[in-house]
Amino acid sequence: MEATFKPRDTRETCDVVRWAAAEEQPLEVLGTGSKRTLGRPVQTAHVLDLSELSGIVNYEPEELILTVQAGTPVADVEAIVSASGQELAFEPMDYGSLLGRKAGSGTIGGMLAANLSGPRRIKAGAARDQVLGLEAVSGRGEVFNSGGKVVKNVTGYDLPRALCGSWGTLSVATTVTLKVTPAAETSTSLVLSGLTEAQAVEAMCLAMGSSAEVSGAAHLPSGFNGHGAETVLRLEGFQASVDYRFEALARLLKGFGAVHRLSPETSRHLWLSVRDCLPLAEGAEPVWRISVAPSSGANLLASLRHLFGLEAYLDWSGGLVWLKSLDGQPYDVEIRNAIADCGGGHATLVRADAATRMAVPVFQPQPDALAALARRLKAQFDPHGILNPGRMVPAV
Incomplete structure (x- = not known):
């Protein structure tokens, strides 16, 4: 029988993960589910819902440091720091409108898992560049800490960088410490x-x-x-x-x-x-997020327009291409071939129906060496394969 677990703290989170590991019961890890349809559909019997892990643990405006539980909505955090004349410099994207969800419902844990950023990334970096420390639970059900303001660290890994962008497949973040910055006048x-x-x-x-x-x-x-x-x-x-x-x-x-x-x-x-990609949010056609060298963005679009109808815009000085396929086909092979012809990059299928996301590589296929490293990280952090299995690639 499918069950939804809603832990209220790190200890309860550990208990759920330990049980799942012992019973080899896969878990879909989510906050509010605002990005649930981004990535391959996860085949799990149970849901680990972190929305109860919400609230500010510690905020020191004068030190530009914020510690927050992973289930806290990003919108709440932005409102709190804004009241002190501060901001999250990387202005994390809100996928709500693009994915047909309620805007403003994404959580800090989801922000970390997706390594979110916005237009200011060209100056301030992404989420991983602002994480000072984190507390998380591995797929073994073990708590670990990394980075600043902690007493126990896991050696051998730059954990914030490893976990940012892992889409919940390596660990369950419970608490995150972020750097905040003064907002512009x-x-x-x-x-x-x-x-x-x-x-x-x-x-x-x-x-x-x-x-x-x-x-x-x-x-x-x-x-x-x-x-x-x-x-x-x-x-x-x-x-x-x-x-x-x-x-x-x-x-x-x-x-x-x-x-x-x-x-x-x-x-x-x-x-x-x-x-928030509002220029392409209307409708349900496939939407791609493509990263290339800034000088290649225009050339990429010029080559793809010869192959299919599309709408698109450029961010990051031309290095980020948001693209909608107008006839509903994903054109994954054509897009990734065009990226290779333009000197390399990567493409993520951000919006598509479940059948397409099962059939098409949602995330950019990795070279063999990187794929092998990803498998080793998965084996180290989640040896039983219970955390969001298959969300990024099949069987991982």
Whole structure:
């Protein structure tokens, strides 16, 4: 009989995992399930629901340190740190709208498991770069700690980096310590209109190589927000600094046409849309998240448009391509072949029905050496294979 376990603390989490390991009963590990349909469907008899592990353990604004239980909603954490004039610098993406779920329901544990980030990754990094420490339960039912503000560490592994992006297949995070940063006094965006994707990538790369300290660089398709194609560059900081850098950036990019400036509020809403993939959220067609070298983003889209109908936009100065297949087919072979032709990268099938996610490699297939390392990590942390089995690749 299928059971749902909702532990209230680390000890109860250990008890559930130990039982599952002893009985070789696989567990689907989740928080609120906001990303449940991202990845291969997990075939398990039981659910380990961490939503009860919620709340702030310790917050020291003056030290820029936050310790929080893994089931705490990211939206709650962002509201708490915002009240102290701080933020999560990597602005973690909210997959809710894209996956047909309620926006704002993702948890800190899910953020860690998916290694989330947003447009500011080009400047601040991703979730793994902001994790100072964590407490987690291995597939053996053993508690381990890693990183700062802990007394027991597991040697031999950079655990936050190993566990971020593992989608709950290696351990169950229970408590996470994060670095927070002061929020910018103001922000704005410089907009160039009507550029082709190739021109936009050239402009974005030029801006990123300047001293303007750009914290977001995206190219949005014609029709988004009711406008033609727009190339958007975000500037954040103190008002005087933002004003100065805007003028300097406008001079640098004058060869790409006239620029206009967004108000702080308009800029904020636009970047939330870019962060959460709202330009492609409508409908149920397959959506891909593709990472390539920034200089390759436009070329990748140009080659794929010869093969199938698509909608797409560029983030990370052209290095992150969000793509929707308009006829409902996944085109995984074509996309991954195009990535290889563009010099390499990786593609994740973020949205598709369950049958497609079973048939198509959702995550980028790994080279043999990396695949062997992944299997060794799984054997070390989850020797009985009970944590989210098969979510990333079959039989792992």
